Amino acid sequence: MTISFLEEIAEVFDSSQDHFLIHSGVYGNHRSLIETSFPGKSPVVDASPSSPVQSFATNTEPSLSPENQTPPGDEIPRPSSSEQAKPPTPRPFCIAADVPRLQLSELQAACEDFSNIIGSFSDGNIYKGTLSTGAEIAVVSVAAGSRADWSTAMESQLLQKMHKLSKVDHKNFLNVIGYCRENEPFNRMLVFEYAPNGSLSEHLHSQHTEPLDWPTRLRITMGIAYCLEHMHNLNPPILHTNLDSSSVYLSEDNAAKVSDFSVINSISPSKEGSSNKNLLEPSLLDPHTNVFNFGAVVFEIISGKFPDSDSLFLEPKPARDLVDPTLKTFQEDVVERLLEVVRQCMNPYSAQRPTMKEVVVKLKEITGIEADAAMPRLSPRWWTELEIIST
Secondary structure (H helix, E strand, O other): OOOOHHHHHHHHOOHHHOOOOEEEEEEOOEEEEEEOOOOOOOOEEEOOOOOHHHHHHHOOOOOOOHHHOOOOOOOOOOOOHHHHHOOOOOOOOOOOOOOOEEOHHHHHHHOOOOOOEEEEEOOEEEEEEEOOOOOEEEEEEEEEEOHHHOOHHHHHHHHHHHHHHHOOOOOOEOOEEEEEEEEOOEEEEEEEEOOOOOEHHHHHHOOOOOOOOHHHHHHHHHHHHHHHHHHHHOOOOOOOOOOOHHHEEEOOOOOEEEOOHHHHHHOOOOOOOOOOOOOOOOOOOOHHHHHHHHHHHHHHHHHOOOOOHHHHHHOOOOHHHHOOOOOOOOOHHHHHHHHHHHHHHOOOOHHHOOOHHHHHHHHHHHHOOOHHHHOOOOOOHHHHHHHHHHO
């Protein structure tokens, strides 16, 4: 009896098939994946999860050594026809080995029974949580409700996105530090670092937040730039799906923490009511789009307003007329040079826009801010992650 590849994948993602335990350990900045050994097998150490295809390809029966082979004449018990028809249970591939797995009960306790909602999007909420050590986390609910509304393809997509986010690993990025995957009750959640000072958008547009001074705005600009450059330089590159001022959060010392919660929005049950649940198609992205969006954010940081194409291209205004009126002091020559970079980033012809590497070179010449100076001075990531792993 044969089963389809899709049925095999479904078995791989079935949590009831968990035949092994994954332990993640942090030693400084190094993480190791240790698979609990089976009887007769030695532990395996690996640095990254295998794909389902690789798992099936390597899931072969162990060969018998000569001394263990059945002597001639001895009969080997044959399985019944029903046993022969039953395919071997595939060994599940390692799920997000580089991201610790948490229990729903742990997150429920940390987030006060999920009552502390700090944000929301089309198909989920963002909660603030506090671990037993006092470390604060942000918990994004990707899906809850019925397992029937969650397809195998969606499960695969979520794990791929989680794995991709974990690879960014930059201090100016709101890093993913854990996940929750339970079927009873059904829940899929991602755990991120928490940035206590709210979003950049709030500081630029809300009357209830303290305005950011000029040096802080320059530091935030450089933090975003260094983070995007890092993401684009990865192999393969990782692109931000929807960069704007609302996706940039601020650390305790007002350093930029770029988030990408919007990747979750591409994972959602179909609204058609069809029995065939499909993934929502993610928007087409390329590095030029990220550069354009970065230019728009920088204009917003300078002016406190959303970009105005007339002010930038058709009838350029003097720098002093574009600067946020809440700024008490600023450097007009620096503003002029920054606006020139903004115009290059927002060039209507995408092929003529600079790369993020080129943008960083120009901005560093203008601001003199090195990468280390743009990073948060106190990053909670590693000790938060240690607490998660040790529980």
